[in-house]
Amino acid sequence: MTPLIPLTRDLVLIGGGHAHALVLKRWGMDPLPGVRLTLIDPGPLTAYSGMLPGYVAGHYDADTPQIDLVRLARFAGARLILGRAEGLDFAAREVIVGARRIGFDAASFDVGVTSQMPQVAGFAEHGVPAKPLGRLARDWGVFRAGDGPARVAVIGGGVAGAELTMAAAFGLRHREAQVTVIDKDRLLSETSDGARRLVLDRMARLGIEVIENAGVARIEADRVLLEDGREIASDFTIGAAGARPQGWLAGTGLALDDGFIRVAPTLETSAAGVFAVGDCAHMARTPRPKAGVYAVRQAPILHHNLRAALSGGTMRDYRPQKDYLKLVSLGGKSAMAEKWGRAVAHPVLWLWKDRIDRKFMNKLSELPEMGAPKLPDPLAEGVVEALGDKPMCGGCGAKVGRGALREALAGLPMRACEDVLPLPGDDAGLIVTGGAKQVISTDHLRAMVEDPDLMTRIAAIHALGDVWAMAAKPQAATVSLILPRMSAEMQRRTMAEIMAATREVMDAAGAHILGGHSSLGSELTVGFTVTGLCEGEPVTLAGARPGAALILTKPVGSGTIMAAEMARAAPGRVVVGAWEAMLQPQGRASAILAGAQAMTDVTGFGLAGHLSGICEASGCGAELRVADVPLMEGALELAETGTRSTLFADNMAGAGAVIIGAGGPRVDLMFDPQTAGGLLAAVDAAQAERLLAELRAAGYPAALIGRMTEGQGLRLV
The missing domain is CATH 3.30.1330.10 (PurM-like, N-terminal domain)
Known part of the structure; x- marks a missing residue:
């Protein structure tokens, strides 16, 4: 038997930037045994910068430019901590994330840059930074879906600002749009004259107002005030004026250059075992502009050097190219290519850019199936069947089914004594x-x-x-x-x-x-x-009477979602939504429902199984209105694809006398095992609406889902 390799080193990736996303994939394909990998990032998704202008222009839907960090972390065997890193404690070798401290033996930064403008009054309240990309990707979709006149201002006329300006003008062509780009100097000053002429021509054709050599004094909810007194109408103001380092890096104790983390050719910082890549890093010996192409090409070197730092190996140097081909989208499905001072624009170049961007995203979404360890030969009969065709779920999905548990407990004597009262099945x-x-x-x-x-x-x-x-x-x-x-x-x-x-x-x-x-x-x-x-x-479970209303305090679907997550089939935002639902405590709900006739928490046996338990203990039946049962976001879609928890079949068999109407995926979710599920209460029907209102006021997504009935058994309608 292969010995279990103990964990001996912690590797922490701070930030879900492009280089770290690629390292996660490489790690999943070639992990270093004995290392626990951790990724820290504020959200489950990170936007790919290359596709963001295409999303703003309306060429891509909201999901297309998003890198799913939940799926990547699962593939890499990494733990994902959703939070924003705020500092380092080198003495303790810990990353500070809010109140948490995450220990590390090796660490890497890929936190990008920011377009925040703290020096501009009103920007924090009314501006949207182009970087980090997450907020712009989220807020733009809401703004673009509106109607009526649309007024947009982009502050910053570099390549990124110009690209976003043209994308915004094209994306808002269905509305009466007024788009303005403002720069304190000359627009596109870092590009060739040919590239500048091409972009200005395209902006003119899109009706964009170009304001150069103008500083911004203040941003308000509906306007941008310039230092010369002019006012520019704007309901959506984007800050794209250059790349600024994340402010908290100044307190890390790492050597910095103008706020960016200084790195050696190995990508190692001034601290041994700590690396930095992407826009947050400054390559001291070979300085280069901030561009995603460098982060992408740093990834294989970073992966190698992280393994070397944790295993005593030899590191390699990263050697950046001197120049690279710049492909700039021009709003519509046309793009400009520039290199070595020459620029050309053509629709074919957009197709080329789109192909490159999709190829990059496919690298991070089309994750290979890594083969399971080969089973020894020969095997005892039944081993293959016991293993099944998919990994065992965690949480309540890994528990023993209701039928097997009832059978095991049936033979146990239930004797009352002076101070212990038996409550079988409660x-x-x-x-x-x-x-x-x-x-x-x-x-x-x-x-x-x-x-x-x-x-x-x-x-x-x-x-x-x-x-x-x-x-x-x-x-x-x-x-x-x-x-x-x-x-x-x-x-x-x-x-x-x-x-x-x-x-x-x-x-x-x-x-x-x-x-x-x-x-x-x-x-x-x-x-x-x-x-x-x-x-x-x-x-207890006993006490429910016919006519009582059934209240559920949380949506169901966690078993299906977590089964899909283990198979890397659940979208990251759906998984995080399930986590958030599981993390909601039920103390206040319990107090509100303290006068219930019967109550249980919905966990491993699923909603139908736990309601059957109330029916059996109370000596009556129940009617469950399947359409009224709240579901976690994404659970029904996953159930429609055939995703089921490993406990699903046992829950179906163990629920007892259940009469099912039409059936289908929604009905199947009634047998889905829940972890940290909600409370299911049978309450006096006359009090149901009041209790429901109290629960909702307390923050619970509670619902009336059925009633207790005469007779026996459970009926799903």
């Missing part, structure tokens, strides 16, 4: 001591995300769901952890992250952390034993 056990009613439950999850902080938060909220489902207030918790095999230093780092996340969730819930247990194994699992105190009678 969310938590009940202990009565000195008149105090205490509920107790335990739950643990196999990791479905690589980030131990995020996984801990999800697991903690999931475990607390059993307490909240009985209308109890969390009291205490103990932690049970299995860490992957790793070095003592990495154990320290990981445990620090896990306990910090645990403390934050439990403190917010009102539970004290009493301690716990940890061990090493093959993968991360996080579990909690939790107790809660009931001020009144606990709300």
